[in-house]
Amino acid sequence: MPRKSRSAVRFSPSRKALIVFLSALIIAGMAYVAYLDHTVRVQFDGKRWAIPARVYARPLELFQGMRLNPEHLAAELTDLGYVRTGNPDSHGTYLRTKGEFRFVTRAFRFWDTAEPSLPVKAIFEGSDLVTLQNSKTGKPIDLVRLDPLLIGSIYPAHNEDRVLVQLAEVPPLLTKTLIAVEDHRFYDHHGIDPISIVRALWSNVRAGATVQGGSTLTQQLAKNFYLTSERTLWRKFNEAIIALLLEFHYSKDEILEAYLNEIFLGQEGQRAVHGFGMASYFYFGRPLTELKLPQFALLVSLVRGASYYDPRRHPERALAQRNRVLDVALANNQITAQQAAAAKQATLGVTAKAPNGTSPYPAFMDLLRRQLQRDYKEQDLTSEGLQIFSTLDPRIQANAERALVTRISQLEKQFRIPPRRLEGAALITSSENGEVLGVVGGRDARFSGFNRALDAQRPIGSLIKPVVYLTALAMPQKYTLATLLQDEPVTFSNPGSKPWAPQNYDHQYHGAVPLHTALAHSYNVPTARLGLEVGVANVLNTLLSLGVERKLAPYPSVLLGAIDLTPMEITQLYQTLASGGFRVPLRAIREVLTAKGEPLQHYPLSIKQVFDAAPIYLLNTALQEVITGGTARSVTQQLPPALTVAGKTGTTDDMRDSWFAGFSGQHVAVVWLGRDDNKSTGLSGATGALKVWGDIMQGITTQALHTTPPGNIEYASVDEQMQRRVARNCSGAVELPFINGSAPLETASCGEGNALTQPVEKTLDWLKEIFR
């Protein structure tokens, strides 16, 4: 614009022309100011920042009578940044003396209700939370919900990270210190402060260092919020104009609040930390409201140069600058001499590592984002400051990671697998409501690479067998758990394809075996026969209703698991079995709230009955036998005796894949082990994945599998070889559940069959299993 005016001068040397020129200059100047004014206000009044969506773990809920490992509570409090003190009296502090915890929870606004801050006393006996009360009043507390752990954010491309704070919630001591140091005449000037500029110059010369700046807070805000960092006079001029305009339109409080949220206070990799709200978490792992004077002074000192005074990289420099800040605050009468002296004694107190900008749970976040992307645009996720409440249980996740990583290294040594070749994945869900509690996508759980839990499609081997048997058991007039299946050499010929001769894992044949035994011992030949009897297409239909929504061709080899599925799909499949025939879509999200805490979307529990309860009950009885006397027997050594579980091993050709899928009364867990290059691992389902699975189940608090039979189930003792009912105390008698009317009708007396041979055969079976 000034150029335009100059051109006017060239052609008008006369006085009249001068007036025209001056008028033009004024108009242009005014126009420019008006333009600045417009932009200043549009930007300031609009949505000022793109705020990444925040993802929270499930909140830990405590109630009396709950089973909870006290170490897990301690770990949760530590993760949440609760500070251990002798006398926990402010929110975010705790004290633990053995089995007794005292802590003050943080207030937190959840989707359903706002949880107030509460002083809590929790007493454990072993893993039982026996007492839960208000530590001030001594009144019992029914239920208390801790604030949820932030497990990740969804960043926009430019990676500015901030947690917005309102002036009202910022501790006054911080703003006082800030104003004392950066602009002590903040409340007296109108945007620019000539006195300060002179004084700052003077005190900097005297101190021999930059301890005071000449720019007002308003100017700093103008610079950071509106302008580039280049140091030119033109920019300085703009900065001054914008500062004046800001002061003209907005109150001091509004300007201060914007400043507190805008200012750059740290950097980690791609992520820029802006504002005191985020900086508090970044350096101290706690909300701003829980900090004290020494921490405020440290944060204020970072305004001068967040990387130069980085307390993690240059602790001495940071300490010196913090103390200088305290001196200035004292000199300005914002703090007392005692306060300053005490604060100077304090250590920097920053956490050793900055909280990871990228989530420590990349595999879970991956699942969460896929589920979010069905409903939200990427841009909204990275800019609207949405609060996403996920289902992740950090304790279960940590336990699963540890189990997988430790076992994998151990198995590599034991089975002479080249180091770092064995990979794995694990998923843990809550069996009745389908919430995904933990996802491990590989042995390097922090690395967000190939997510095997979601994307590794591998042959599932014997994991398919429950589907085959369920198809049969749904026809009680034809099949029961006692039905004898023939395990002898057989070849199936199908016109147009090669004849198929399935083999058992142990290359033995076992004669006539009861259906439940064939499943518990994972015999291939009787399974293939059974599957062809009920029809491959029917087996695939069962698979579909159980939740595997994938188009599959009805080849007979499907019956022995020659289909590729992901651990996630297997989890959905076994989830339906675990919840008694009710399909529950696996969910990683509970709730999405706007930045202001308004409910935006609820992901409700939704269930669908896809199978009658009775055949599922029969199947699950047989799947328990897999553990008590079948291919997964070895896991009983890992688990507490009272923990009843059910599950199925899976091993594929040449031992390329080692699977175990199973459930307790509360949790479903699926583990896969194998190599990315698809080479043999030498691991069966039982020697590999089952070990990890056992560690996972053993390390979490879970309930035994419940076995309340549905109304149309009756128990009967039968002699399976005779297919007759016998007295319960006969030597060959087995007590089995039957769907009403499907148990054998004829009875026999003890010893009518060849009960003699059975114990021998059982021993042999048992021996064979050792090598499985």
Added chain:
Amino acid sequence: MTVCRIAPTRPKESTPYPCVRPESLRIASGLPRPRLFSLSAKGQRIITQSVPIALALTCMLQLSGCSLIQTRSTGAPIQERGIPENVQAAPPKQSESENPDVVIKPYSSGGGGNANRVPDETQAQSEAVPAQQEQPAASNNAVLALLDNAGQQSRSGKLDSAAAALERALRIEPRNPEVWHRLAAIRLQQGQFDQAASLAAKSINLAGNNTDLITRNKNIIAQARRKQTKP
């Protein structure tokens, strides 16, 4: 894409909150998205726009002696000023004293009793306490408190909140048939008939020999079927 779009695995009636399109958030901010400022890598803004509007404004400025500018731009709604309300309303949590003193028995102990009796009802009629001892709706106070809360919410018409409390109760006692039953009843009220029937079936599945509860569930299933066929 909108929030109300139904994911393949979720049934149609499963969006209890009013359908809000995420995009509308942005619209509500009153800001045209390609902003007047473009963000450089460091997040600093460079003024990029040209001047024509400004010239017009200048004239106004000159005429009015700047007084016009003091009126704040009206287009930007206050709620999008960007600062989240991290405030906590007065604790609406149930007070401890409200919970009836019940003799706790595991719900699975089953056997007759009047399962119809729920804690939030007995509260109003304290003389009914002895009957309640026969069949508490849950085995721990946390679940009782949540059932109580759900009862209050549903009586005041807040069905979403009631359902949220029941889901929370199910996380604590996932196999409590009474909780599943009440969730079924809420879904029925909300017109989610498929879910109502499924949840009631689930409750039956866990109800053991609690014939009263089974009857109530069958009732819900029958109603759901009937209403579904006659929309």
